[in-house]
Structures are given as C-alpha cells and as structure tokens.
Amino acid sequence: MDGMSSYHKRNSGLNPCKNSSFSHSSRAMAPGIYRYPEVKSPLRRQVHAPSRILKSGRDRSTRQGSGNVLGTFLTRNDDMLKRNALDLPLRYRTDREVVDVGDELGDVEMISDDTSREGLGNVAMEVDEVEEKAEMGNGLFSEVVSMKNGSLRVDECSQDNSSSLVVNRPVTDVTSFEAYRKVLQSAENRTSKLKDRGFGDILKERGCALLRSLFSFSFWKQDKEPVEDVQREAFLTLSREExxxxNRAFSANDSNILVAHENSNIEITxxxxxxLKPGEWxxxxxxxxxxxxxxEREAREPKKFxxxxxxxxxFFTKLFNSGTGYNYSAVRRWTxxxxxxxxxxxCDKIFIPIHMNIHWTLAVINIKDRKFQYLDSFKGxxxxxxxxxxxxxxxxxxxxxxxDLxxxxxxxxxxQDLPMQRNGFDCGMFMVKYIDFYSRGLDLCFTQEQMPYFRDRTAKEILQLKAE
Incomplete structure (x- = not known):
C-alpha cells in the first residue's frame, strides 16, 4: 500500500484532478498505464448539451432552489464533477501497430496486443518521434480511410511510397480547411487510380448492359430472341380469316387435293x-x-431453333421389326x-415417331444432353x-x-414431367407437339385443354406449307 502511495506521488503531475474519488479509482488501474506521456485535450470537452436559458437569465445548472439546502448542495457537487470530467486525460489505445519504416524514419519494432506492458512507455515515446518525423517529411499526403465511432481518421504515408508507415490519427476538427483538403485530395487520388486501372471502361460496359436489359430497342437485340418471345410464338392465335x-378445308370433298409438297411428294386431301378435327386419330x-x-422452319431460321x-x-418399323428384330441395313441409306x-x-436432337398398334409415342436421341429419351402421353x-x-x-x-462411339x-x-392426354384420341397430337416444343428448345408447357387449338393451328400450317 505504501509503495502504491509513493508511486502516486511521483506521478501526481500527470493527474490534475485532486478529487479523492478519482484518486481512489486511479489506484485500481494497472500501473503500466501511467507510463504513457501526458496528453491533454486541446479544447475543453463539453459533457452535457447546453441548458436552456431561462427568462431570468440563468440556466438550469446555476438555478438554486429557494430556501432548499439540499438543492444547493447537489448543484455544487454537479458543477465540481463537470469540471473534473473536462480535465480527464485521454488514454492511448494499445491496439495499434507500428510497422518498420526503414532508414529515413528510424527503426521501430512491431507493437501488437500481446506486447508486454513493461516497455510500453519507451515504445510510446518512439511512436511520438516517428509521428513528428512523418509530419516534417517532404511530399506527405493524407488519405481518409474510415469513419469509426464518429471520428474521422486519416492515413498518412509517403507519396513516393518510400515509407511503409501508416499512422492512424484522428482529425479533431473536421470542419477545418486542412481536413477538407485531405478528404478532397484523397478522392482525387482514388479517382485517378481507378481510371489508370481501367475501371471507367468496366463501369461504362455495366451501364450499357443494364440499359440493354431495361429497354428492348431493335439495335440492342441479341442474336437469339428471349425465351418469352419463342414461347409466345408457340401459342400464336389464329386470325378470323385463318x-x-x-373450317372450309375440313368441309372439302374427300378426294380434293388441298395441298401438295413437292420435295416430299406428300399430298393432303x-x-x-x-x-385433325377434334376426336380423330x-x-x-x-x-x-x-x-x-x-x-424447313429450322433451315429458314437456324439461330432460332x-x-x-x-x-x-x-423409320422405326424398318429399323426394328417384332418378327425379324434389329436391322440397320434396312435404313442405312436413309441418312x-x-x-x-x-x-x-x-445434330442436337433426333426425333423418331413410334407407332404401337393404335398409340403414338416419341423417342429422342438427345445428343446435346447425351441421353436417349422416351415420351409417352400415357407415361408408358x-x-x-x-x-x-x-x-x-x-x-x-x-x-x-x-x-467407334x-x-x-x-x-x-x-x-415423366410431361403433359398427359386425358382421352383416347389425342396421342398423335401430343407427340407432334412434343417434337415442336423440343425443337424450339422449350419445356413442354402445354396441357390437354390446348389440343383443339393445336389441331386447328397444325391444319393451318399444313395448308400454308409453313410451320411457324
């Protein structure tokens, strides 16, 4: 206890507060903390906000209760505590790192949290010397790095990168011209660095990409149309004339040739x-x-399909017969x-219609996805x-x-995830629409309810000899 008192006497000049309560609290603190040099705030810090001035010309802090001794005592103690708080010294942070800066600024060793407190006083003095040298160095510039706890912090380093020292010191007066100049110079340095590294072109490209996604002007159109446009074309409604x-073609005579395709030698009576009328196979x-x-549709627009x-x-009845089995030579010249x-x-996909007695199904050689697929509207x-x-x-x-593949x-x-038929006559229509949607690169996004529409549309495309 005597040793503690003598230590307090030797360091009494560091503590301007003579209050007994503060002296008691200072004894409980770690002794190493007083090895830091004394730092006094350049300005008196205001603890409380200004009190409202009353009509009598006095504020609340000086107002005394009339005839109230207890009120006078509390007011006096409050004023004394305020004065003591204003004179409290600022304490150093111990979580900073000082990096070796070379020959120009002196040799400084690394300081971290695990540094022993025995040598903190000497190291702190070396830090002050380094900071003074850094301030006096030629060509120093500042860069604002963070806003932490409401305090504007500035990184100071050499402009020619000859020093690796980074000193974090708070700017107490953020409204001064010097602080504004540092912030402005930091922004200019960052902008010039971004331009040198080509970030300007990247930002322009991103802006153009954003505009292309927001607007669909013709000169911004991609090689492939969006999936929504392709899907919409799969459900185009027929006009009244079509x-x-x-309906007129459905009412034609049986032997009347309505259309003939020359390359395939197919005639449609x-x-x-x-x-294609509802209820027919x-x-x-x-x-x-x-x-x-x-x-032919694919040949007209190869990028679209x-x-x-x-x-x-x-084809399949020639390739595989239930009686003779597999026979490649029967279809060798077809391709x-x-x-x-x-x-x-x-090719991306090869479609093979399969007729099984009275039911149509589809087989696909999916070269694009490396698999063989079978689609049955009854999920067979x-x-x-x-x-x-x-x-x-x-x-x-x-x-x-x-x-050899x-x-x-x-x-x-x-x-299994495909539209299913709910009657006994639409299997052929389901099969051709499986082929139509797969060749578009679309999922099978139709239902049984759309089969009457697909029948009329297929009839229209056959009469026009053009699939859409």
Missing amino acids: ETAV GKILRC LNDEVINLYLVLLK LKCHFFNTF SMKRLGYHLKD REPKILDALARYFVDEVRDKSEV DVSRWGQEFV
Missing part, C-alpha cells in the same frame, strides 16, 4: 386433313408432312450425306426401343464417320 380457311401423311415443315433431324413414321447434307452426329415405358436406338446410333456414326455412359430417360 379459322375460316381451316380433304379426307386426310380431317384427321392422326394419320401418317399429316404427321410426316408436319415434320418436313419443322425441318435447335439443329434437329426428324425421321418419318416408317447419306448426299441426301441430308449433314451427319446425324452433328419401352426399354427395348431405347436399346435399339442406342445400337442404331453407334452403327450410324461408325458407318458415316468411321468412329461409346454410349455406355449415356442415360436412358422415360420422361
């Missing part, structure tokens, strides 16, 4: 077209002609380069069909490209 033409001529029109091949309804102008392996499964198509594709690539890792998918 509906009239379809009144009787054949009437398979689709026949081979209508399905095959529609698939030819889908291929996937690259596909559409086999007709007779010659001279006949198609391309190899099947270069036929593994032997996909096995036969896997064997066919291997033989086809070997025959046309002389490459390994499809052992390709998947077999019996698609």
Whole structure:
C-alpha cells in the first residue's frame, strides 16, 4: 500500500484532478498505464448539451432552489464533477501497430496486443518521434480511410511510397480547411487510380448492359430472341380469316387435293386433313408432312431453333421389326450425306415417331444432353426401343464417320414431367407437339385443354406449307 502511495506521488503531475474519488479509482488501474506521456485535450470537452436559458437569465445548472439546502448542495457537487470530467486525460489505445519504416524514419519494432506492458512507455515515446518525423517529411499526403465511432481518421504515408508507415490519427476538427483538403485530395487520388486501372471502361460496359436489359430497342437485340418471345410464338392465335380457311378445308370433298409438297411428294386431301378435327386419330401423311415443315422452319431460321433431324413414321418399323428384330441395313441409306447434307452426329436432337398398334409415342436421341429419351402421353415405358436406338446410333456414326462411339455412359430417360392426354384420341397430337416444343428448345408447357387449338393451328400450317 505504501509503495502504491509513493508511486502516486511521483506521478501526481500527470493527474490534475485532486478529487479523492478519482484518486481512489486511479489506484485500481494497472500501473503500466501511467507510463504513457501526458496528453491533454486541446479544447475543453463539453459533457452535457447546453441548458436552456431561462427568462431570468440563468440556466438550469446555476438555478438554486429557494430556501432548499439540499438543492444547493447537489448543484455544487454537479458543477465540481463537470469540471473534473473536462480535465480527464485521454488514454492511448494499445491496439495499434507500428510497422518498420526503414532508414529515413528510424527503426521501430512491431507493437501488437500481446506486447508486454513493461516497455510500453519507451515504445510510446518512439511512436511520438516517428509521428513528428512523418509530419516534417517532404511530399506527405493524407488519405481518409474510415469513419469509426464518429471520428474521422486519416492515413498518412509517403507519396513516393518510400515509407511503409501508416499512422492512424484522428482529425479533431473536421470542419477545418486542412481536413477538407485531405478528404478532397484523397478522392482525387482514388479517382485517378481507378481510371489508370481501367475501371471507367468496366463501369461504362455495366451501364450499357443494364440499359440493354431495361429497354428492348431493335439495335440492342441479341442474336437469339428471349425465351418469352419463342414461347409466345408457340401459342400464336389464329386470325378470323385463318379459322375460316381451316373450317372450309375440313368441309372439302374427300378426294380434293388441298395441298401438295413437292420435295416430299406428300399430298393432303380433304379426307386426310380431317384427321385433325377434334376426336380423330392422326394419320401418317399429316404427321410426316408436319415434320418436313419443322425441318424447313429450322433451315429458314437456324439461330432460332435447335439443329434437329426428324425421321418419318416408317423409320422405326424398318429399323426394328417384332418378327425379324434389329436391322440397320434396312435404313442405312436413309441418312447419306448426299441426301441430308449433314451427319446425324452433328445434330442436337433426333426425333423418331413410334407407332404401337393404335398409340403414338416419341423417342429422342438427345445428343446435346447425351441421353436417349422416351415420351409417352400415357407415361408408358419401352426399354427395348431405347436399346435399339442406342445400337442404331453407334452403327450410324461408325458407318458415316468411321468412329467407334461409346454410349455406355449415356442415360436412358422415360420422361415423366410431361403433359398427359386425358382421352383416347389425342396421342398423335401430343407427340407432334412434343417434337415442336423440343425443337424450339422449350419445356413442354402445354396441357390437354390446348389440343383443339393445336389441331386447328397444325391444319393451318399444313395448308400454308409453313410451320411457324
């Protein structure tokens, strides 16, 4: 206890407060804290906000209760505590780091939180010397780095990067011209650095991309149209004139040739077209002609549709017969380069219509996703069909490209997430719309309720010899 008192006497000059309560609290503090040099606030800090001036010319702090001794005592003690608080010394932070700055500013060792308190006094003096040298150095500039606890902090470093010292010191007067100049110079330095690093061009490009996403002007149009536009085209409504033409064709004589496609040698008579009326089963001529029109649609707009091949309804019965089994030689010439102008392996998808007695289904060789798919509007499964198509594709690539293709890792998918029919006559219509939507790159986003519309639209496209 005597040793503590003698220490307090030696350091009494550091503490201007003579109040006994403060002296008692100072004894409880760690002794190492008084090895920091004395720092006094340049201005008296105001603890409380100004009190409202009363009409009598006195504020609340000087107002005394009339005849109240207790009120006078409390007011006097309040004034004394305010004066003591204004004179409290500022304490140093111990969480700063001082980095070695080289020969110009002297050798300073690293200080961290785990530094022993025995040498903090000497190190603090070295910090003051370094700060004074940094202030006197030529070409120093300041950069505002953070706003922490309401205090504006400035990083000071050499402009020529010859010093690695970073001194965090608060700017007490943020309204001064010097503080404003430092903030303005920091902003100019940051702007010039961003320009040198090319951030200006990046920001311009991002701005243009944002504008392109907000506005759909014609000169900003991408090579591929948005998915929403492609999906909307899959449900274009018929005009009144087109509906009239379809109804007139449904009423034509059985033998009347309504339209003939020269390249495929397919003729559509009144009787054949009437398979598209509600409640009728689709026949081979209508399905095959529609698939030819889908291929011509792809040739007109190759960037808009996937690259596909559409086999007709007779292909699979030639390739695989229930009596003779698998027979590649029966369809080998169907896909010659001279006949198609391309190899099947270069396509994204290959569509194969499957007719099973009185039911239409679809098989797909999905080269893009490396899998064999089977789509049945009744969600049936036929593994032997996909096995036969896997064997066919291997033989086809070997025959046309002389490459041994390994499809052992390709998947077999019996698609379950697909529109289902709820009657006994729309299976053919579901099959051709599976092909239509897949060739557009769309999901199967239609339902049974749209089948009457699809029947009329297919009839219109056949009569115009143009799929849309």
